[in-house]
Amino acid sequence: MRWASRLKDADRMFLIGALLLALIVLASALAPILSSFDPVRGTSPPMRAPSAGHLFGTDNLGRDVFVRAFAATRLDMMLAVVAVGVSLIVGTLVGAVMGMGGRSKVSGFLNLVVDSINAFPFIVLALGVVAVVGPSVPGVLSAIILTGWARYARVARARTAVIADADFVNAARLLGYGRSRVMIRHVFPNVYSESFAFALSELVIVILAIASLSFLGAGVRPPTPELGAMISEGRIMLTRAWWISVFPGAVLALAALSIQLIADGYERMTRYA
Amino acid sequence: MPSGLSTESAQPRGDADGAGRPADDLLAVSGVSVALRRRVGEVMVVDTANFTIAPNGALGVVGESGSGKSMLSRALIGTLPRYGGRVTRGSIRWQGRELVGLPEKEWRTIRGTEIGYVPQSSMASLNPILPIGEQLLEAVSNGRRRADAEHRARVLELLELVRIPRAKQVIGETAGQLSGGMRQRVVIAAALAQRPKLLILDEPTTALDVTVQAGILKLIVELRRELGMAVMLTSHDLAVIETVCDNVMTMYAGAVIEIGATGAVRQQPLHPYTKALMGSRVDQADPAKELLTIPGEPPTTGNWPTGCRFWPRCPSAIDACRVGEQPAMGAYGERWSACIRTEEFL
Amino acid sequence: MTEPIITVADLHVTFATPRGDVPAVRGVDLVVAPGETVGIVGESGSGKSTLARAIVGLVDAQSGSVTVDGRPVRPVHGRRSRADAATVQMIFQDPYSSLNPRQRPIDAVAEAVHVCQRLDRKASRARAMELLGSVGISQAQCRMKTRSLSGGQRQRVSIARALAAEPKILVADEPTSALDQSIAASLLNLLRRIQSERGIAVVFISHDLGVVRYLAHRVYVMKEGVFVEDGVTVDVFEAPRHEYTRTLVSSVPGAGTTVAHGHAPAQE
Numbered sequence A: 001m002r003w004a005s006r007l008k009d010a011d012r013m014f015l016i017g018a019l020l021l022a023l024i025v026l027a028s029a030l031a032p033i034l035s036s037f038d039p040v041r042g043t044s045p046p047m048r049a050p051s052a053g054h055l056f057g058t059d060n061l062g063r064d065v066f067v068r069a070f071a072a073t074r075l076d077m078m079l080a081v082v083a084v085g086v087s088l089i090v091g092t093l094v095g096a097v098m099g100m101g102g103r104s105k106v107s108g109f110l111n112l113v114v115d116s117i118n119a120f121p122f123i124v125l126a127l128g129v130v131a132v133v134g135p136s137v138p139g140v141l142s143a144i145i146l147t148g149w150a151r152y153a154r155v156a157r158a159r160t161a162v163i164a165d166a167d168f169v170n171a172a173r174l175l176g177y178g179r180s181r182v183m184i185r186h187v188f189p190n191v192y193s194e195s196f197a198f199a200l201s202e203l204v205i206v207i208l209a210i211a212s213l214s215f216l217g218a219g220v221r222p223p224t225p226e227l228g229a230m231i232s233e234g235r236i237m238l239t240r241a242w243w244i245s246v247f248p249g250a251v252l253a254l255a256a257l258s259i260q261l262i263a264d265g266y267e268r269m270t271r272y273a
Numbered sequence B: 001m002p003s004g005l006s007t008e009s010a011q012p013r014g015d016a017d018g019a020g021r022p023a024d025d026l027l028a029v030s031g032v033s034v035a036l037r038r039r040v041g042e043v044m045v046v047d048t049a050n051f052t053i054a055p056n057g058a059l060g061v062v063g064e065s066g067s068g069k070s071m072l073s074r075a076l077i078g079t080l081p082r083y084g085g086r087v088t089r090g091s092i093r094w095q096g097r098e099l100v101g102l103p104e105k106e107w108r109t110i111r112g113t114e115i116g117y118v119p120q121s122s123m124a125s126l127n128p129i130l131p132i133g134e135q136l137l138e139a140v141s142n143g144r145r146r147a148d149a150e151h152r153a154r155v156l157e158l159l160e161l162v163r164i165p166r167a168k169q170v171i172g173e174t175a176g177q178l179s180g181g182m183r184q185r186v187v188i189a190a191a192l193a194q195r196p197k198l199l200i201l202d203e204p205t206t207a208l209d210v211t212v213q214a215g216i217l218k219l220i221v222e223l224r225r226e227l228g229m230a231v232m233l234t235s236h237d238l239a240v241i242e243t244v245c246d247n248v249m250t251m252y253a254g255a256v257i258e259i260g261a262t263g264a265v266r267q268q269p270l271h272p273y274t275k276a277l278m279g280s281r282v283d284q285a286d287p288a289k290e291l292l293t294i295p296g297e298p299p300t301t302g303n304w305p306t307g308c309r310f311w312p313r314c315p316s317a318i319d320a321c322r323v324g325e326q327p328a329m330g331a332y333g334e335r336w337s338a339c340i341r342t343e344e345f346l
Numbered sequence C: 001m002t003e004p005i006i007t008v009a010d011l012h013v014t015f016a017t018p019r020g021d022v023p024a025v026r027g028v029d030l031v032v033a034p035g036e037t038v039g040i041v042g043e044s045g046s047g048k049s050t051l052a053r054a055i056v057g058l059v060d061a062q063s064g065s066v067t068v069d070g071r072p073v074r075p076v077h078g079r080r081s082r083a084d085a086a087t088v089q090m091i092f093q094d095p096y097s098s099l100n101p102r103q104r105p106i107d108a109v110a111e112a113v114h115v116c117q118r119l120d121r122k123a124s125r126a127r128a129m130e131l132l133g134s135v136g137i138s139q140a141q142c143r144m145k146t147r148s149l150s151g152g153q154r155q156r157v158s159i160a161r162a163l164a165a166e167p168k169i170l171v172a173d174e175p176t177s178a179l180d181q182s183i184a185a186s187l188l189n190l191l192r193r194i195q196s197e198r199g200i201a202v203v204f205i206s207h208d209l210g211v212v213r214y215l216a217h218r219v220y221v222m223k224e225g226v227f228v229e230d231g232v233t234v235d236v237f238e239a240p241r242h243e244y245t246r247t248l249v250s251s252v253p254g255a256g257t258t259v260a261h262g263h264a265p266a267q268e
């Protein structure tokens, strides 16, 4: 209820973002189920411009672009949520250990790993991982997670170092609380809230990264509907059938925008709380 | 009538009374309310303030944090928070000239020029890399063409005025090289650059050690005497105000609740809040006895009670205190109090 | 004299910083008797907080010793026993960082009771309620979010949390410096009451001479990491022997150097 009252005077941008996202989620959940068109097998005449029957037109294989675009959105969002969720949990735990760890050998090693991963351009590293695992759904997921957790680790490490020095943590130590109690009850919850805000803002980057990998042919492969892959496929037909890549592009942009608005709004709300 | 005083009952003398008599007060504030915009809407932070400052007068404003001291000071020099801070009513007369509603362009002829201002924690806001001399030069030239010899000489003069040793060297140093006390002196020097007739200092010694504080307070007293200027100083510490000011004005929850000569207020505070504040002073306390305390906490802005703001914590509150508006101040001899029972306490 | 409950002998604490070593405490000797209130005054940066932290074990000494209740103080980073917690507790200066923002007052104090007194959940909460009540936190405030408490209320909660360990010594590092005068006054009364009712020894640190004069039986004056003077509070403040103490005492507003006039100065 406290949340609801905060929401009431939360800025309009957050609400717009939430509404937009709800629409996109609804469409991607319902479109593939309700529509009679199959997202993978083409059953309609190819390369038809948008019409009442095919809102976004059809592609060169006679598939409905609307159904494909939202099936793709569903896949991309699920991939992003899983990838961000796993990176968040792993990264924050590792970062918290590092932040508390002082100068032990283990934390020295972890520091090196985290800083090395973060030093590489993300896309280069991700392409490298895909090259090993292979362009596929598991490939994309492992690429994002293996490169992503280190960013959360860095955020959590910095935050933990601050929290671990806060007076309430010193008070906990003075009261004789065990290390794990201090960590779990006092340090971690305060680190986590910041990491969560960071994860929300990362979600956009990750969705775009998944699409970019597929666009580059290093992600989800056709015929599986994926936004980046669809944009890439439609590229060569752009002058004759613009709708094949423009509509998936627009859906991708709207999805990214809505999440960005939500992330910004969440950050503002927790900041002023 | 001593300076520093005026109420609604006693017509603010800043208003030239019909016949066009020039106001003899430097600053006359009457019925001034200040509001800030919050997410919940506009909230009042200063409520119907009335007071005057005479030429060469020294008014101390005491109140606990959040009582509106800074917002009142900022209203006087037209630097309320740009987004949503405004004077909602009342009049501020500077030597007879109305300042409320003054266009920003004309404010420049007053702010810094006629009225000097040392904002709260301003010593922390000195530019850390620009040499002190350059920062003072800005204040001295006041936007005009700068850097001629006359201006440079004035910078040196200002540093000497605020008793900075090795003034010539300090010109080339940065704020980081100076101690807190020296930084505060530099900020005061900047405020004096245009020879203001009134210097407003907002908590000028709050973050300083007592020995440094003593030096700054001494400086303020001496500057006032040497330059013949008026001073308005806010502090949460009555002892600081007693060191510098002739008159003291107490604020509580946005309202001015008592004004009087410092010595008189110290001896016999009229308003129960001022009295309680005096009683809770640890520097005056007998270690053998408990400190007098005020039950509860001050109301937060926007959550002021009806009636007198202080009644929920007041030992002398009666039913009449709990209803209506915050009582206006009444005159009792040369003193003013906003307590409706003042007569009984006298 | 009874056996001191705190003995600090020739304590040195140095911080290693990127810009070289900072000696914060440079050879300090201090004794505190059981049930006594000892004040430490000094300007900011004189090493008061560092000394306080060394007494409770939050910073390590370079050399010298801190003996608390007959045992060398143990660094908190190791495992502290219940006996350690029941010896010394600390109240911090900043009310806004001394409570976990994710805990309500009742939870924070109940946790301390649970750990220190080995009581079960229900008994811990009941005891926590008592403690919070005894420091003047109402039942409703006990269940409020920490973020909606004022600075004074937070300090009271911190005191209740420290008392949960039933310590013999309370080290208070400028507990009222961030508070308004009327709020600070009631906190000082509270500390005095706790001190006399429970017979706790209090090490009270402040840059405010008035507060220390009011509260402390004996006082140490600190400057640049060393004590320049110590003694019974009235003696030190009425007849300071060291030059620095004299400056300090005479700098207190209203203490002789008052330059105010009580009336407008003559126009020149």
Ligand SMILES: Nc1ncnc2c1ncn2[C@@H]1O[C@H](COP(=O)(O)OP(=O)(O)O)[C@@H](O)[C@H]1O
Residues within 6 Å of the ligand: B036, B045, B063, B064, B065, B066, B067, B068, B069, B070, B071, B072, B081, B300, B301
């Ligand atoms: N820059 C600001 N923006 C919004 N609100 C402010 C700002 N500064 C102060 N306030 C609010 O205005 C009220 C009065 O504050 P202030 O004048 O600073 O009090 P004081 O100086 O007596 O401590 C308080 O409720 C405070 O929270």
Ligand SMILES: Nc1ncnc2c1ncn2[C@@H]1O[C@H](COP(=O)(O)OP(=O)(O)O)[C@@H](O)[C@H]1O
Residues within 6 Å of the ligand: C015, C016, C017, C022, C023, C024, C042, C043, C044, C045, C046, C047, C048, C049, C050, C051
């Ligand atoms: N963690 C730290 N790292 C480095 N220097 C420190 C640290 N804590 C304190 N100091 C330094 O030690 C000196 C004493 O500080 P402190 O004990 O906080 O003084 P006080 O409490 O009297 O203001 C200061 O010069 C301060 O800068």
Ligand SMILES: [Mg+2]
Residues within 6 Å of the ligand: B069, B070, B071, B120, B202, B203
């Ligand atoms: Mg202020």
Ligand SMILES: [Mg+2]
Residues within 6 Å of the ligand: C048, C049, C050, C174
């Ligand atoms: Mg300190």
